[in-house]
Amino acid sequence: MGCKGxxxxxxxxxxxxxxxxxYDAxxxxxxxxxxxxGYLLVLPIAYWAGLHFDRIKAESEKDPLTRLYNRRYVMDSYARxxxxxxRQLGKLFVLMIDCDNFKTINDKLSHEKGDLVLQRIAALLRAHTRSTDIVSRWGGDEFLVIGEYNGSEALTAMLKRIAGELENLSLEMGIPISATIGSAVYPDDHHHINELIKIADREMYSYKPRTKEEDAFLSYDLPEQH
Incomplete structure (x- = not known):
């Protein structure tokens, strides 16, 4: 939570x-x-009002389900x-992450289970990205990560860590959980956030096999829902 208020x-x-x-003097x-x-009276009141503003602003920037940043925060932060x-002659990476099988998870296992999967993926992404990266829920079962680009090897290593943790999460929850990821680099691919997201999105869907949902769920014994 910020302290500007x-x-x-x-x-x-x-x-x-x-x-x-x-004036009085x-x-x-x-x-x-x-x-x-009067300082002793007005300053605590001002601090309380500012704290209330900071809390409201912080909540407006977060997705209520996953507690990740929301789309509004990403768009507001991109210029910064x-x-x-x-200034640092550096680059940024933009990742679009789409949870595979999500519709099937909701349909076969319940929306509550789907919400839990999103929350666990959100926690995983927070744990395996840097504190300076912006991790957000872009909408539905899609996540967006923006951070400092330190070369393709560093980015590939991070993606491998995320993929490995998703496999562990699948084993832990007993359901197939995977994600397809597309990437773009600022300013190499484009300067504008909307175009970078389009590039990462196109790359993501070019990797996504048409039968991944069906094949994954056919290979799992799904628990019965009561």
């Missing part, structure tokens, strides 16, 4: 209170202890990310 509210309140104190030729004590990358 608290900083702004406290700073503005402090300035207004200081102006009031100086100029008017009466002395500093009034009662007026000075590209500016930082440009």
């Amino acid at each position: 608290r900083i702004a509210a406290a700073s503005i309140t402090f300035c207004f209170q200081t102006v009031f104190v100086l 100029a008017k009466y030729g002395r500093l009034d202890a009662f007026v000075l004590a 990310l590209t500016m930082r990358a440009s």
Whole structure:
């Protein structure tokens, strides 16, 4: 959660209170202890109001199910990310991650199980990406990751870790869980986020076999739902 609301509210309140104190001192030729004590009253109120604003803003940037960032946060943050990358003569990677079999999981096992799968994938992505990467739920069963690009080998290693953890998650939950991933690189592939997402999306679907859902579920003994 950010602290801009608290900083702004406290700073503005402090300035207004200081102006009031100086005005009162100029008017009466002395500093009034009662007026000075106003700092003790108005600053906590300002901090509380700023805290409330920061909490609301933080919630507006998160997906309620997975607690990942949402699409709005990604779009709002993209300019900041590209500016930082440009200053450092660096690059960014954009990953589109689509959960395979998700419709089948919902249809055969229940929407509650589908929600749990999304939550577990979200936790997995948070654990196996860097703290500076932005991990978001893009919509439905799609996730988006944006981060500093350190070369194809580093990106490939991260994708292998994610794939391995998905296999472990499949074994743990007893259902087939996998993902198809497409990538794009800023600024090599494009400068605009929408175009980078389109490129990563096209690559992702070029990898996705048409019969992956059916083959995966035919090879598993699914638990009965009650």
